[in-house]
Amino acid sequence: MLNNIASEKQSNLRHALEILDLGGVVGIPTETVYGLAARLDRPEGLKQIFSVKQRPFFDPLIVHVNSIAMAQKYVTDWNEVCTALAAEFWPGPLSLVLEKSEAIPEIVTAGLNTVAVRMPRSEPTLELIRQAGVGLAAPSANRFGKTSPTSSAHVASEFGDAVFVVPDCKSEIGIESTVLRVRGSILTILRPGVVTPTAINKALAKKGLQISWNHVVDQVESPGQMKHHYMPDIPLVLTDALTSPPDIRAYVVEHAHEIPDQIYGVNVAKVSDFATAKELILSHDPLIAAREFYGKLREAAESRTDFIFFRVHPDMEGEIWAAIFDRLKKAASLSTLSPRSWLTMDLPKQ
Numbered sequence: 001m002l003n004n005i006a007s008e009k010q011s012n013l014r015h016a017l018e019i020l021d022l023g024g025v026v027g028i029p030t031e032t033v034y035g036l037a038a039r040l041d042r043p044e045g046l047k048q049i050f051s052v053k054q055r056p057f058f059d060p061l062i063v064h065v066n067s068i069a070m071a072q073k074y075v076t077d078w079n080e081v082c083t084a085l086a087a088e089f090w091p092g093p094l095s096l097v098l099e100k101s102e103a104i105p106e107i108v109t110a111g112l113n114t115v116a117v118r119m120p121r122s123e124p125t126l127e128l129i130r131q132a133g134v135g136l137a138a139p140s141a142n143r144f145g146k147t148s149p150t151s152s153a154h155v156a157s158e159f160g161d162a163v164f165v166v167p168d169c170k171s172e173i174g175i176e177s178t179v180l181r182v183r184g185s186i187l188t189i190l191r192p193g194v195v196t197p198t199a200i201n202k203a204l205a206k207k208g209l210q211i212s213w214n215h216v217v218d219q220v221e222s223p224g225q226m227k228h229h230y231m232p233d234i235p236l237v238l239t240d241a242l243t244s245p246p247d248i249r250a251y252v253v254e255h256a257h258e259i260p261d262q263i264y265g266v267n268v269a270k271v272s273d274f275a276t277a278k279e280l281i282l283s284h285d286p287l288i289a290a291r292e293f294y295g296k297l298r299e300a301a302e303s304r305t306d307f308i309f310f311r312v313h314p315d316m317e318g319e320i321w322a323a324i325f326d327r328l329k330k331a332a333s334l335s336t337l338s339p340r341s342w343l344t345m346d347l348p349k350q
């Protein structure tokens, strides 16, 4: 029995390696979300990522590595801050954006001088990278702008048989990695995640490293962070905890004209009466909520009701909730909340 499992794992890995070697793409499990991977040294594979995902070329990819030594080959300004962060958080949900080396093809970074690198926490994926002997560029394995996949079944529902997926368990973190720009000792969060500024501060303080936070993120430095992203194809409405379903429905009917008809070429289903709704309910524990988030959002979208709503409770606060809200805001078509009532991520002052 055990032998069978081991040999099945081996043959899955061999199959994935073959596809990658021939310049194809494979689905890879990671602890955050599943990725759609190609070898860095196969231009055909890299191009295929964009065509399979229908992803625009201005959105850079994250390079997945299986060691610090491999990461160092792909960047030119690895420093002691990076060493301390990798020691604390790798393998894990933290991507470091650094100056890219010549080993990184243009298409991976959308023409930027920087590249994002991370070591994912999934045994089959780490083994795949080790055997490939080269970094794997991989975005999340969903069609562009749509809900990220946290299981192999989700990837199959996006691409069907067209993409072979290396099997593994569901993603335990559930939302994408924290993307951190490291410029010497100046740090900028380009995308929030479960590796929080507080955790980063703590890890660096332990090593006696002084850093400062840059709070201003410019669009050029952080492409791919547009307003609508991670969208289900029926409208998602955000509201506060006290609003009743009938009041939410009345609001949606009144504001229906604000809901876009199409996002990135995908139709958003809009009906006139918005009679049926499904509530997206998440645990109040942010780590559990992050894990459940994309799966529950998919289920809600599959309910084929007229709209989905999510009620923001006052106890949903703190840095990890801020990372979940970053996705919720991008997935939402409509919100009854004033922009100021959003939880914003306050970076701790050094």
Ligand code: TXA
Pocket (backbone or CB within 6 Å): 030, 032, 033, 034, 035, 036, 059, 060, 061, 062, 093, 095, 097, 109, 112, 114, 115, 116, 120, 138, 139, 140, 141, 175, 176, 177, 178, 179, 190, 191, 221, 222, 223, 224, 225
């Ligand atoms: O957890 C994750 O990060 C997952 C798994 C598969 O590793 N990957 C992921 O990739 O979320 P993707 O392509 O969906 O998001 C990558 C985002 C880009 O949209 C961009 O915001 C940021 O990472 N990024 C990548 N390279 C960058 C760079 N050189 N400079 C700034 N931002 C970058």
Ligand code: MG
Pocket (backbone or CB within 6 Å): 139, 140, 148
């Ligand atoms: Mg994505």
